[in-house]
Amino acid sequence: MSRMEWTEQQAVAQARGGDPEAFRALVERHSRSLFRLGYRMTGNEHDAEEVVQETLLRAYRRLGRFEQRANFGTWLYRIAVNCALDLRRAKKREESRREAPGPDPEAESSLDSIPAAGASPERLAISSEIRREVSLAMDRLTDAERAAFVLRHFEGHSIEEIGATLGLAASATKNTIFRAVQKLRGSLAPLASAAR
Amino acid sequence: MTRNHILEEELVAYHYGEAGVRAELDAHLAECAECRESYAALRGVLAMVSAAEVPEPSADYERRVWQRLEPRLEKPRWWKSLAARPAWLAVPAVAALLLAAFLGGRLTTRPADPTGGSGAAVNQAARERLLMLAVGDHIERSERVLTEVANAPGGRSVNLAAEQQWAGELVSDSRLYRQTARQAGMGGLANQLDELERILLEVARSPEKISAQEFEMLRRRILARDLMFRLRVMRSQAEERARVTPERTRREF
Numbered sequence: 001m002s003r004m005e006w007t008e009q010q011a012v013a014q015a016r017g018g019d020p021e022a023f024r025a026l027v028e029r030h031s032r033s034l035f036r037l038g039y040r041m042t043g044n045e046h047d048a049e050e051v052v053q054e055t056l057l058r059a060y061r062r063l064g065r066f067e068q069r070a071n072f073g074t075w076l077y078r079i080a081v082n083c084a085l086d087l088r089r090a091k092k093r094e095e096s097r098r099e100a101p102g103p104d105p106e107a108e109s110s111l112d113s114i115p116a117a118g119a120s121p122e123r124l125a126i127s128s129e130i131r132r133e134v135s136l137a138m139d140r141l142t143d144a145e146r147a148a149f150v151l152r153h154f155e156g157h158s159i160e161e162i163g164a165t166l167g168l169a170a171s172a173t174k175n176t177i178f179r180a181v182q183k184l185r186g187s188l189a190p191l192a193s194a195a196r
Numbered sequence: 197m198t199r200n201h202i203l204e205e206e207l208v209a210y211h212y213g214e215a216g217v218r219a220e221l222d223a224h225l226a227e228c229a230e231c232r233e234s235y236a237a238l239r240g241v242l243a244m245v246s247a248a249e250v251p252e253p254s255a256d257y258e259r260r261v262w263q264r265l266e267p268r269l270e271k272p273r274w275w276k277s278l279a280a281r282p283a284w285l286a287v288p289a290v291a292a293l294l295l296a297a298f299l300g301g302r303l304t305t306r307p308a309d310p311t312g313g314s315g316a317a318v319n320q321a322a323r324e325r326l327l328m329l330a331v332g333d334h335i336e337r338s339e340r341v342l343t344e345v346a347n348a349p350g351g352r353s354v355n356l357a358a359e360q361q362w363a364g365e366l367v368s369d370s371r372l373y374r375q376t377a378r379q380a381g382m383g384g385l386a387n388q389l390d391e392l393e394r395i396l397l398e399v400a401r402s403p404e405k406i407s408a409q410e411f412e413m414l415r416r417r418i419l420a421r422d423l424m425f426r427l428r429v430m431r432s433q434a435e436e437r438a439r440v441t442p443e444r445t446r447r448e449f
Contacts (some may be wrong), residue, residue: 027265029257029265035257039250056265058347063248082347090425105405134248152212153245159214177212178205185241 012072016063023063028072029057034080037176040150041084043135050087055080078165081151130191141180142159147182150193202231207238324380328438331373331385335431338366338392339424345399346418354411356402363399370396388430395423 006014006025014022023136031052038051059066066075081086138146147166153156157165202210202221207386210221211226225232254260341362374389395418418424 020266023269024266026260027262031258031261032253035253036250045251052261052263053268056261057268058343060269061344062347086424090422090428093422093425131243131248134245137245151240174209178208180240181208181242182204184245185238188241188244189237192244193237194203 008072009068012063012066014066016066016068023060026059026072030076031056033073035077037077037080037155038084038137040154041081041146042087043138047084047087047091051084052081054083054087055067058083058094074161077151077155077157079148081165085147088143088146133188133191136182140187142185144176145180145183149184150177152177201228202234204234204238207231208449209236210235211238211242245248269402292302322380325438327373327376327380329433331389332431332438334366334369334373335392335427335434337362338370338396339427341366341399342395342424346415346424348411354408355405356399356411358405360400360402360404363396367393367396367400383428385434388426391423392427 006022008026008029011022011025011029015026034055035048038048038055039045042048042051042066055076059076062079066072141149144166148162148168151162151165152159159170159173159177162168162177163170164178166173168176206217206221209263231405310443325343341359345356345359345363348356348359370389370393374386374393377383377389396413398417402410406414
């Protein structure tokens, strides 16, 4: 049987048995969705690539601990979220350690960049502009808010699943998602209403 | 109207289809223009978030991921013992030999004797590069064991027997590399290795099974003070220095 023909369960079982081709099948099956998750968690391609690599590496090392009755994809996503959070924390620490000699021209305030109310809908429709604004708004979320929101909004995970991933109770998970949405509304509402 | 306006929190739950709010809020939204407007605004923002596309990786993305990943995959520990390391990296053999060379005075921290010809300098460069290679490998192994500990599955008690054994082996290696680095005039590296040694020692000396609370303390200790990040930096510096001149190596460590 080629690696393309394995079911997920078969591939996991084979990989746990030491078959690198089986692990490769799992990598091929999940790396694209891991990249999307990594991108949404970190906001850039380079970091998303790092999240994919680190996630797969950690998953490989922990395959022996994976309970086969569980869903492999969910398990992998949980690792990916933690990798992304680790990366974000490490980068924040690094940034705060550095001296800040002056304003970073790249880090323009979103308030400065929100178009005036009279901006044309055509301009607002430029996807790169929207992406930039959304990226800035997402960067204002805390790590937990960002993770919870990404898992809820983009990945459609349940409150219980998100809580399990982030180690939060259901009520705290709901509250975290709510805070994230509130912040996004605060940042993006002017742009969204101008576009309506 | 049977209820007050919908709270923002309820609208968010409604939007994501949480059970228990849908039917009630459907009825209210049908008759309340203000709440409909509020919900439309919320949907507008969330639609904008959704519209910010993620760049689509190229068609051969999966192949590229595997190409980069495969060389980094070691057989997990339940497949092979640590004893099966490459012979040239059979630490502490490498560290012991290096230390002997440094302590033996064949390599000093002073600039090479200008009248001594280039042979001594070449040997010195070769030994320092070997030290950097070995230290890079050592730090990578230490990162792995500390990552394993920090990410061990929680529970009432945590079994760290495998990690302890691994950490125990790394402690003695670390000590030799630290002494060697100090002899070579790399005080910064020696200090960092000293810090690494202490946390490895803590793992090695912890009981095989520790309570959830003890585990959390150990985990925090590992994650504190950016240790993992600094280890990554130290490793990349060592790998980089393995390719440069000895003078620069000493200056930067």
